[in-house]
Amino acid sequence: MNQHSKALDSADLHALLSYLEHDAVPSIVMSTEYEILAANTAYRRQFASDGKPYLGHKCYAVSHHYDVPCDQAGEHCPLRVARASGTAERVLHVHHTPRGPEHVDVELRPILDAQAKVIGFVERLETVRQASAQANDQGLVGSSPAFNRALGDLRRVAGSDLPVLLLGPSGTGKELFARAVHEGSARANKPFVVVDCSGLTDTLFESELFGYERGAFTGAQSRKAGLIETAKGGTLFLDEIGDVPLSMQVKLLRLIESGTYRRVGGLDMIQADFRLVAATHKPLLEMASKGQFREDLYYRISAFPIRLPALRDRREDIALLVESLLARGAGAARKPMRVSTQALLMLADHDWPGNIRELRNVLERARLFADDGEIRPEHLRLDTIHVALARPASPALLDDAAFIAYVGAFQGSRKALAAALGISERSLYRRLDACKTTLPWRPGSVRPES
16 A cells, blocks of 8 residues: 555555445545545445446546546646645535446545644545436436536535525526425425415415415415425425515515414414525515615525526536437427537527526427427527637537547637637546547647646
8 A cells, every 4th residue: 555655554544444434425545646545335336336447546537537637627626725725625526437427526534644744535425416417307407617516505505404595597497406405405305395476466475375274365265274384394495586575575584583474364373394495586685775675584595595507607518408308308209309410509509598498498399390300400490599600619519520620720728728619628628538639739739737
């Protein structure tokens, strides 16, 4: 073992591994120079079941297939940060696994010697089940930096009971994110109840939320449980909370603060038990300054805000979303669909003011015109198409030959190349690795160190 690390001797390593064997979470021991020194059984089962070698190999080579550490490939490197600070570091990454690319929540803890010097690391890796980095016929899908930031925030808060406020334009998948918060919590086996706050009058909102007693109003012939009661032990998702009538906001605030409520027409106080997740596309603070939304309610519901990215800010995910949405809309009696390269380029270059909801509608409409099973540009019928001839829409949508040719002809820095392609430097390295090519080093061209 000393051939890999002079700081961690074999006795240290054996003691660590014996301890980690009792941990159900996949864990590895690493040197300060990124080498994997040991792994527990959980890691071997989940991340090394394909038989590929990992001991003595660099963590970035095993997990990312990079030739350089993550920070040099445009990603956050927890080891570099933890080595400098001597404290734990946590990050969400997309790793290569025997099952393909997967989101992994990485927690890195330094091992200190008697002089508090970092001599190694223990890394715990938890696969994120609430989202997929591959095409999937259900749930959250994506792997772009913007998507991963939102997913990382979700992972941070899901295990707590803090109220969560999902912010972002319409059509960005707020209900899917809310459900993912629920599924990542201790309340996952309890109800997930959705309340659409749009278009509800004061009376209807109150009776739907709190329920009512028999005789509370005309037509109330029996007691009815409200959605708060239905959500007992689980999660209550208030969608478009910015539309809650002002007169009802004070009652909602009282519910959140006291944890109790009364049914309409009732006298008894009932104890509520739910985790609150709210969502809106409206600027609530701006509305509060105009008296259109209670400021005290805003601060109650926004203990942990998560901003969801617009589709135009995660263009790298469009090909993945297209495949996923077509699979979701296929159904038992519908034939599978494919999308031509030119159609994918057009989809990737569209501005998508309606976000994922608009993309889904465009694909469902195009499906009806694609009689031979292939969706082509003429089937999309986009209202506005901006063709960016100077920039490929996304390298994920170009074939390997076209991508390699573009990279080879590009004059400029690594950062400039990533910007020209409309992707992050991390995504650029992934595609280069997939194409088994490197950045050109000739004079005047791209230089990795720039």
